[in-house]
Structure formats: C-alpha cells, structure tokens
Amino acid sequence: MPVFLDSTSATFEAEFAALLGAKREDCPDVDAVVSEIIADVRAMGDAALIELTARFDRLALSPATLAFSQDEIDRECARVPTAERAALERAAERIRAYHVRQMPEDVQWTDPEGATLGWRWTPVSAAGLYVPGGLASYPSSVLMNAIPAQVAGVERLVICAPTPDGKSNPLVLLAARLSGVDTVYRIGGAQAIAAMAYGTQTIRPVDKITGPGNAYVAAAKRRVFGKVGIDMIAGPSEILVIADRDNDPDWLALDLLSQAEHDESAQSILITDDAAFGRAVAAAVDRRLETLERRTIAGASWRDYGAVITVRDLTEAAELSNRVAPEHLELCVADADALAARITHAGAIFLGPWTPEAIGDYIGGPNHVLPTARSARFSSGLSVLDFMKRTTVARMTPEALKAIGPAAETLAISESLEAHGLSVRARLDRLNEESA
C-alpha cells in the first residue's frame, strides 16, 4: 500500500517531511573498490580493462576487440526489425530538432567606457557516454546523451557499454550510429569511467563523461570529476502527477507505474484535490499491477515509496510539488498552463492529459536525462550546453583603461596583490606620459 496523506490532517507536515526525507537508495560504500579500479586502469591501461572485463563480464577481450568493429556494428544494426528502426529514427529526428534550438549564441558589445565585452561558446573536443548493460541498456538513453553532444559539435564521441557474457543490444548500436558516435567499447563499470577519463593505450581520454550507471559507475564519476566534466549522479526515477477529478484514473495509474516499473527505488506520487479520485487512481494501480510484466518491481516501488496526497486546492498542490522538486511532473488539470506558472522546481513538466510522461522518455524531443532526488532544486536536465563551454572576452581601449583602471588598482592594493595593481599602473603611467 502506498501512503495516503491529507494536507488538512494535523500530522500532515510530519508525514510529508518523512516522505521527502525517505532514503530510497542504498548507497553501498564502494568508494574503496572504485579507487583501486581507477588506480589499476591508470597504471596498467588496456591490461587492467581486459582483466576486469574477464572478471566482471565473463568476457575475454584483447586490445583489438575492446571496441566493436564497424563490421560488427553493421551486422548488429541489420538485426534491428524495421518497426524499431523507424521508431528510433523518428525519435532521433525529434530529439535533434528540440536540441538544435538550445544552441547558444555568442554575444559581444561595447560599453559606454569603450570596453568591448562578451562571450563565445565552443564545444568540448571529446565526450564519452556510459551505457549500462543488462536490463537497463536503453537505446533511448543513447540518443538522449549522444544527440546533444553531436548538436553541440563535439568532434569525437565514444560509448562504453558492457556486454556481459558477450551479449550486446543491437538497438543500442543502432542508436549510437544514428547519433554520430564514433566508437563503442565493450567495457563497463568503474574501469570504463577510468579509461575514458585517463585514457589507455587503446582508448583516448575524453573531456566530458555522461550517462547513468550503478553505484560503481557513480562513485567513479564522482572521483574523476575535475579531471573531466561529468553530468550528474543519477538516482532512481520519480514522477509526481497533479490531477483533478476530470481524468481517467487508469491513465494516471499507468503514468505512475511507468516510473515505478523502472526500479524498486523509484517513486510515484499523486497529488489531487479530490480524495475519492485519489482512491480511484490507487485502485486502478492495483488492477494494473495484477498483470503488468514488471509487477514485482513496480509493485515494490508503489508499496514502499508511492504516495497519494489529497490537498485543499491546486495552489497547495504546486507548493508541495515544489518541495519535492520532482524529476517528472505531470499536470493533468483544467488549466495546466496556469498551474505550470506556479512550478519553480521540476526537471520536466508534461502538460495536460494527452502528454503521458513516456512521450518524454522517447520521442517528445526534450531530454529524458533529468535531475533526480530533489536535485531539480539546483540542476537541469541534460542539454547541448552540457557539451559546450563559454569563454568570456574583454578588450580595453586606452580610454577604457583610463576610466576603470584606477578602481582596479585600488581594489588590488586593498587585497595586497601588488603585481595586479602594477600591471594596471604601468599602463596608466604610459597613458599619462603620452598625454603630458
């Protein structure tokens, strides 16, 4: 049973705080193991990758077979059925069309003092994308990570995707091809992150690493952060649905379950201004759980972390949602735009009953790599900007330096940074000499 909360109850605040604070992830402390793996890869390079892959993935590799060959990729792609290929191509096209609009523009202006100021955007040179193996090997995630990098203009784009027992996912390879990935390596875990960050004899280091992974991958990303850029440390998926009574309970039940089926630690929350409607949705979830393929996972998630919250009105719903800062937020209410205007923290908003969250996972266009675990309070989903960086630009004229240089000198002296001050003073002195 999920929890049922009522915002008018005297115990509500405590119950809601408990829901917010629920620790949904067992973070095993794998840091020591990961630190050793990274040191191994830095010291031994390919040999470490080969040994670790044999141990963890039961797969014998050599430096020559670390990467899929183009022939292998061709063969794998050819195995993808036509309908899946068409769907993947359609998704790639729509994701690209959305992300192209994120391309930032360079800006430059001259201010009243005569200083020319601005900034320029450039892509990172090389990016590495981690794709988990096994059940969570999602071709859609390849598109969502690789296409923003491709749009940004990243020159070299590689994937590390473990193939436990040699099993690969043809759709992952096709998605890689559709999104301009140059090379796909058959390695996973912390060793893959280390290889992309530091390089080996065969694998050239990249500048930015993105993509989800297990606790080992997450710990490795945290460790290499600074040596390379990383996206975020992703936690289990979440959905919050705000709905009034004029909705089909079964639709919303499926939307809640579409997060719950990801992971036993996923969280699905319904907030409604109608208690009876809330019970109807919970009943619909129970009915769907009888037959759903992943009912064990989804059922555990709904039982342990699911919640149905009844509120006085939709304004209160928005306030509670902002405290959750959900990864995915569906607004199934009469005036979804008005409610959206009250939302200050959310990874992605889905407006109206015809926009199930699953559309955003695959084909809507926006990225499905989104901030989890309340991090929408301070971070954004993946975008083209994650694969670019901004260089600021400044040019002083002699007149501009005359106008603002003395203040810089004053501040430098106040901070006891004499050379800073002198670098301005030497130039100002020249100007004074010239005008004398």
Place this chain on the structure above:
Amino acid sequence: MPVFLDSTSATFEAEFAALLGAKREDCPDVDAVVSEIIADVRAMGDAALIELTARFDRLALSPATLAFSQDEIDRECARVPTAERAALERAAERIRAYHVRQMPEDVQWTDPEGATLGWRWTPVSAAGLYVPGGLASYPSSVLMNAIPAQVAGVERLVICAPTPDGKSNPLVLLAARLSGVDTVYRIGGAQAIAAMAYGTQTIRPVDKITGPGNAYVAAAKRRVFGKVGIDMIAGPSEILVIADRDNDPDWLALDLLSQAEHDESAQSILITDDAAFGRAVAAAVDRRLETLERRTIAGASWRDYGAVITVRDLTEAAELSNRVAPEHLELCVADADALAARITHAGAIFLGPWTPEAIGDYIGGPNHVLPTARSARFSSGLSVLDFMKRTTVARMTPEALKAIGPAAETLAISESLEAHGLSVRARLDRLNEESA
C-alpha cells in the same frame, strides 16, 4: 628559473607534455577528516559548528553569534575608506551590467505535429557562498559569486566566511552588502560547507554552494555534491600570455607575476614567436621580483611552474594554448581578434595590450571565477546560469499523440517497459474509439 622551451626542438613534445602534466597541487588526502566533520555537523548541528570554530579559528561563538548582526555589519562597513568603497561600488555595477546580459529566455514553440515544446528557467531558491579567511579573503570574489546569484533572482543568499581569532575583513562585509547577501556566518572549513548543505538549528540549508577554499573545503564540496549543487573544485590560478615582439616586456612581466603572486602553485606561461622577446620578458620578471611585496610566493611559482615557449608562428601558439586550456589567456598580438578565433579552450580571453588580466579580476565585468587545471576543456566560468535551472515543457494534443505516440510505444516495448507503452496505448485506444 622558469623553463625555456622551443617548439622546433626535437625534445619539445616531451618537454611540453611534462609541463602540461606537472602536478602543481599537493592534494592532501583530507577526505577521512572531512567525512567526520560532515557527520558531526549533521548529528550535532550548531554545537558542532561552535566546537570546530573554537578549535580551528580560536573563536568562541554561540548560536546567537554564528551570524554577524546587522549592527556589526554596519559598523564594519563604516570602516571602509571612501576610495575603496567607491572602487567596490564601481566594480559591483560593472559586474552586474555584464551578468544581466546572461539572463536566459524562456522558449516555446509548436511543431508540425502539434506538440508544444520548450523550456523555462527558474532561479535556485537559496545559495551559499564560501569566502576563505586570512590572506585569500577577497572582497572581489564576494562580488563575483554573489552578483550572478542576485541577478539570477536567488531569494536567499548567505555567506560563510571564517574569522580566525575573530578578525574579519570589512571589505568582504561591504561587498556582501553591495551584492544582496542576506546573512554572513563566521564559520569556515568543511563544517561551513556541511552546515550550508544540511542545515543546523540556526542555519537553513541552501540549494547551491559556490566559492573557493582550501583542501578541506574542496573535499567537503565534492562530498555534498548531489545533496546540493556546487560550482567547481578550484585549483591554483593560471595565466598564459601569447605575445609578439611589439609589446613592452615589463607589462607582460607584471601580467605573468599577477598570477604568480597568488600562490606558489600558480602557473604563468608566455608563448611568443620571438625568442629574444621571450628572454626580455623573463629578464623583466626577474627585475620586478627584486622588489615585489609577494616576491617569495611569486618567485617560487615562476621558478617552479613558469615557462617561456618560443614557437614558429602564432597559429602554433594558439594550438599549444588550446592544449593548455588556460584559465586566463592574454592575446598581445597585432590582430588579437584573428588569433582569438583560433582559441577553442580558455576560461577568459583578454584582447590586446591594454587589457591586463587584473582588469578581469576586478572591474572588467566578466566573472573571475574561472576553470583551472585544464578544466576549460569542459567547463566555464561562473555565470548567472549556475544559479538557475531549466525545466523542459511538453504538451501533446490528441493529434500530436496520434502522430508520434506509436513510435514511443514501439520503443517502450523494445526496452521491456510495458507500463510506458500502455500509458501511451490507453490514450491512443481512446482516440481510436472516438474516431470509430
């Protein structure tokens, strides 16, 4: 003596690689200590802060004196001399004018299928700025961190600044006041980071923490990353100057020294196409080092990490600079704009001989919090965007869902995510019934 390299030498590639790989920072492994401090603050709150501040800063605090009172701030601000106040106000105004231009716009469009897509930007609710104590307590850094947050629209902005032995810097407090900071706490170190991330009885938690600090602060920021957002792990400062012979060697010497004086681990590099000019700059550095106040620090930095590199031409200079990915890059050449167009990785570019880097530290307008240690390959200086986040928005019409829903269903099934597929299918079935 700095190293003198010549790109035409047979040993150049190895020497340049050694320069790039030089480990300039002793990163003491303080992680265990930091982990304990964070645990203490989470368990004991204010009591831990008071105990740690007594131990490390030799300062007795109580919950009531953790923060400066408004009266105390008034008194401290009144101690700032007029010239410093005016310079700080001028700097704040120019930094604000630059950062206001970074405010992003919300975007929304409707695509040919009828899907409405876009994104919205919102500020983080609360941000915490760390300001180191002692020598590196820079009022300019307060402006550079706080003003972008203020421009972004952050509601609550706090500072943690240790005051060892009770000594505070009036300019830091004035800078805080000029940039809209609400509260300044007299605490530092890992305990300050923990307090801002997790909160205590007195200190409310924030969503984003920025600002430089020592190894303990850096380790704490890395640890709390995910619970809150952080800016970056800053390393020692760097400057790279590309100059032709038509420059005053003394000016460039001062520019090189203005980074070297920050820290014995700072790095200053000159790249020139004229070997004699390079030697002249090195000689000018030596002359200035005779009298510079911080000659011990600057001299050690220049001796241990300084470099003068002679290249065949300016194109080669740009290529080498891109491999360094310097924090600060001065282009003192006849056509600085043309050379800038070849730069792909740099934190900030200063164009022409009238733009000493120190202008950017204080008053130019661009941010002086910039990526160090080659991280300009993948990251940017601090900006308004660091205090905002983007929420993606999608709305499907029934027609749009009809057009793209089936592809989403196909992909969901291929990923064995049945509820995802059903959430789309249930709606498509309704549309088919209606049109039947």
